[in-house]
Amino acid sequence: MQGVRGCLSSCHFLLSTIPLLSTSLPVLLAVTPLPSFAAGLGPGQSDFGGIGLMQTPTARMAETGHFAASWSRTAPYRRYSVFVQPTDWLEAGFRYVSVENRLFGPSIAGERDYLDKGIDAKLRLREESRYWPELAVGLRDAGGTTQFGAEYLVASKRWHDLDFTLGLGWGYLGNAGDVDSPLGWLDERFDSRPGDAGGDQGGEFALDQLFRGPMALFGGVEYQTPWDPLVLQLEYEGNDYANEPQQNDQPQDSRVNLGARLRLTDNIELRTGWQRGNTAMAGVSFSTNLAGLAQVKRDPPPRPLDAAPEESWPAVANRLQENAGIRVREIRQQGDDLTVTGEPTTFRNLAKSEARAGRILEANADETVETFSYRWQNRGLDLREDVHDRAAFTAAAASSEEARDHRYGLYAHANLGEPTGELLYRAEPRRFSWSVGPAIEQNFGGPDGYLYRLSAYASAEYATDPNGWFSGSLTATLADNLDEYDYIADSELPRVRTFIGDYLAEADVGISNLQYTRTARLGDDWYAMGYGGLLEMMYAGAGGELLYRPFNSPLALGADLNWVRQREFDQQFGLRDYDTWTGHLSAFLETGIEDVLAEVSVGRYLAGDIGTTLDLSREFDNGVRVGAWATFTDAGDNFGEGSFDKALYLSIPMDAFFVRSSRNRASIAWQPLTRDGGARLNRRYRLYDLTEERDLGRYWEDYDRSWE
Structure with missing residues (x-):
């Protein structure tokens, strides 16, 4: 399920790869504590999400693999955020800000609070040493409407039980305007900061805002109390609340904020504070380490070397x-x-x-x-x-x-x-196999509020030979609130994805996939695949893929071409009038930097627009993969709200949760809006995934554990 226009942003949790009941050997789920985050000074989440004090960031970074989901309220703002630490030098995440005293408007969502979306990133420039502080640079609310957009340079230094931070902020973090732009001597354009740099539709990177306009100082200190779960905070912020978005200025009696963090468990932390000299703050954070997700295995022990031989x-x-x-x-x-x-x-x-x-x-x-x-x-x-x-x-x-x-x-x-x-x-x-399981699809972030669909799927395969197979899936809705869904859009592109509400609302049971697929090896490094049928929930058709993947090479090249026709909303066998050609040339590169995989695709999307998708992801040693992608096309002003497509995602091996080893995976994805621009065909199989063992990967790194 995906969202539409700003009305539907999406946070998917799809368990379609988990065989709860199947013809294979069942696995047992063990209940064990999640890996904890580093406690004490430094790793606390700010009101905006991401490691910081309250309203301001610090230069601190979490452990690689750190994941945090947070909520905070400082009237009139409620903030919801998810942040990850894919490398030890990069923190990234997204946020929703619900503005309690502003509405989307009667024509969009009646009395629902206005909701703004943003993406943040922080880059460490220098690690802390005995004499030098930790140093970082960051962007806040980049690639959105930039209503809360800011840039900053910040340093943090620990001294015993105190952690000091001092920073320079521009934009929302620099609205107090302590000094004029220090970069004005480079170019007079840095003296002023343009408004509405996120574009009329939002979603554009506001490059002409970066580090422009007046600057303010911010900073603070955290104190680790003798009681280990409690950390006290004092903060001096760079915003004076006199230039709030949507003319929503707030009274401020003081730029000094007071706060506290109380760790309830290894994974849950409460936050409270007194801000602006007149407003209370409350928040809660859930944190874990994705790179530490693991489970003690109860697989059958390896056979002894002197075991009796088998009969045949x-x-x-x-x-x-x-x-x-x-x-x-x-x-x-x-x-x-x-x-x-x-x-x-x-x-x-x-x-x-x-x-x-x-x-x-x-x-x-x-x-x-x-x-x-x-x-x-x-x-x-x-x-x-x-x-x-x-x-x-x-x-x-x-x-x-x-x-x-x-x-x-x-x-x-x-x-x-x-x-x-x-x-x-x-x-x-091996002719026939099947599996069943649950799926929950969630949308949050637009005028329709929180939308969900709880469903169950049943999948089956019938192999005609080792290289060919029929596959199919039925999906049944168990519970949902899709009656609250409404489509509002200003895009002039064909509606290739924004009929999503009609598909989900009209069919309680639908055929989500029914296709025949065939593979072939064309040469030492060449692979091919062809497929046809009901390829996904919204499209039927036929297509093919070609992949060049040299053995154990960091680079692979691929191409796919598909003719598709839109399916009827009831998800049976009927077809609508819209048809198109879509396909891409793709390059996959194992960069050798922090286990990052880069995928670049150039081609034609479902709405006929031409563009590029860039996907960057990092896989940890335990198999958890975290990544993000962005799509830019020639749709221009016709693209609609957001101006380009983007998403963050997690791919989690079920091996991390079960006491029996497994190669199955589950996916969690967040896509802020469902758009018609940059829409891709959701192909069930990809040759790059099917040929993953061409890459030795961590074979040698895992060698010592192979004897367990």
């Missing part, structure tokens, strides 16, 4: 599935090499699958076998082969002191020809 090669294949997480397609012996061809099903780390499989093969291979090879596939596509020296593997499995020789004798390659040698086992085709 089919029994070996079953054991490889149950214990090593390999769905075996073939087992062959060529001379002194024993090769297992299959797909990973359980462990995210293939080194762990191979370490477990080697123990099983050791008990069943004859004395002539000297190497164990694992030929990894996905959806019938050959991806790579990992080769282990049998003697070195057996020694390493028996004693960690021998692991070095095994590690340096292990190698992987992608020169995969047709399988040869004696066929010991070939699996019967």
